[in-house]
Amino acid sequence: MEKVKKEVLVLEDILGSNKKIAGAIRKKLLESGILAVNLLSSPGSGKTTLLEKLSLKLKDRYQLGVIEGDIETERDAERIRSLGLPAWQITTHGACHLEAKMLARIFDWIPADLDFLFIENVGNLVCPASFDLGESLRFVLLSVPEGDDKPKKYPEAFITSQVFVITKCDLLPYLPFDTDRVTAEALEINPKLEVFRTSALTGEGIEAICTFLEKKLQELRAKNA
Amino acid sequence: MHELSIVADLFTIIEEKAQQAKATRVTRVKVLIGELSGVVPELFRSAFHSYKKGTIADKARLEMKITKIKFKCHSCGKEIKAKDISSPDFSYACPFCGSKDVELVSGRDLYLEKLEIETS
Ligand SMILES: Nc1nc2c(ncn2[C@@H]2O[C@H](COP(=O)(O)OP(=O)(O)OP(=O)(O)O)[C@@H](O)[C@H]2O)c(=O)[nH]1
Numbered sequence: 186m187e188k189v190k191k192e193v194l195v196l197e198d199i200l201g202s203n204k205k206i207a208g209a210i211r212k213k214l215l216e217s218g219i220l221a222v223n224l225l226s227s228p229g230s231g232k233t234t235l236l237e238k239l240s241l242k243l244k245d246r247y248q249l250g251v252i253e254g255d256i257e258t259e260r261d262a263e264r265i266r267s268l269g270l271p272a273w274q275i276t277t278h279g280a281c282h283l284e285a286k287m288l289a290r291i292f293d294w295i296p297a298d299l300d301f302l303f304i305e306n307v308g309n310l311v312c313p314a315s316f317d318l319g320e321s322l323r324f325v326l327l328s329v330p331e332g333d334d335k336p337k338k339y340p341e342a343f344i345t346s347q348v349f350v351i352t353k354c355d356l357l358p359y360l361p362f363d364t365d366r367v368t369a370e371a372l373e374i375n376p377k378l379e380v381f382r383t384s385a386l387t388g389e390g391i392e393a394i395c396t397f398l399e400k401k402l403q404e405l406r407a408k409n410a
Numbered sequence: 411m412h413e414l415s416i417v418a419d420l421f422t423i424i425e426e427k428a429q430q431a432k433a434t435r436v437t438r439v440k441v442l443i444g445e446l447s448g449v450v451p452e453l454f455r456s457a458f459h460s461y462k463k464g465t466i467a468d469k470a471r472l473e474m475k476i477t478k479i480k481f482k483c484h485s486c487g488k489e490i491k492a493k494d495i496s497s498p499d500f501s502y503a504c505p506f507c508g509s510k511d512v513e514l515v516s517g518r519d520l521y522l523e524k525l526e527i528e529t530s
Pocket residue numbers: 226227228229230231232233234235261307308309352353354355356383384385386
């Protein structure tokens with residue numbers, strides 16, 4: 186039989202299925218009044234440590250839950266559990282980012298009475314930025330030892346985030362890192378970013394982030410009311 | 411390296427569209443890749459060619475078109491095309507009115523634009 190060649194116009198978003206699942210997750214979270222925060226950074230920038238510090242401040246007044254994304258191991262989830270908090274580990278077995286469908290698989294285990302759901306993405310400043318997880322807020326972390334030239338080198342993470350946290354500020358005396366420069370550069374890419382400076386050692390900035398998160402939770406619930 | 415998981419989603423769409431069009435084979439796949447989508451074209455290409463084996467697009471050629479970054483200025487309403495976001499002098503401000511209230515409107519997208527198929 187004669188073969189017929191033809192063109193089919195598709196124009197479909199390749200990440201559409203991720204966006205659809207993320208949309209469903211976002212809707213459920215908002216309906217339940219849960220503020221979900223997706224944390225992005227390179228490996229070792231201090232995501233788990235920041236979560237530990239925030240949790241200690243928030244856990245007496247709020248219900249918290251943490252989803253930990255890692256390529257392998259339950260180590261980060263165990264760190265959170267040792268604080269007496271529920272943590273669900275997603276191991277991606279090689280994938281360098283979390284996707285909405287990975288969250289969807291464990292979503293039924295997440296209690297609907299949480300106040301805050303923190304999602305620690307796989308340590309990687311590039312790939313996770315492309316995948317919406319249905320979060321309300323995205324935090325991008327950059328630690329002082331990584332250098333102050335990163336925002337323009339990794340623009341997508343900064344463009345898609347609402348909050349920029351400069352971590353390990355206790356190391357500023359020892360390293361050439363200009364927080365004003367890095368802040369200005371990040372704001373050039375994304376003028377709407379909220380910027381915080383933190384140190385897990387001195388506790389700098391932790392209270393400020395908690396206050397910000399509480400305000401955001403109130404705003405989210407005011408919309409539901 | 412997340413190109414492989416993106417390619418897997420691409421193939422879900424390809425198989426679905428090919429089936430709808432009653433294709434016996436997909437011979438060409440054209441995708442639009444935003445400059446800021448986080449996808450590295452060369453990695454995307456190699457992921458595509460390793461993934462296509464055993465699928466309906468087994469022998470398909472891949473065409474990639476890189477779509478440029480475009481901003482919209484909310485102050486003066488003009489469209490801004492920035493050639494190179496990583497150039498050190500690019501300032502993310504509107505070149506027409508100087509406003510910093512600019513929003514990225516294109517350049518992050520990943521689209522399957524069209525397929526060339528065979529039917530019998
Ligand atoms: N000096 C200093 N060290 C810190 C700070 N926060 C974290 N660290 C250290 O940085 C290292 C990495 O911290 P983690 O919190 O495990 O980093 P992470 O981003 O969760 O790492 P991955 O999950 O592997 O991507 C640990 O040794 C921490 O003790 C800080 O504020 N100051």
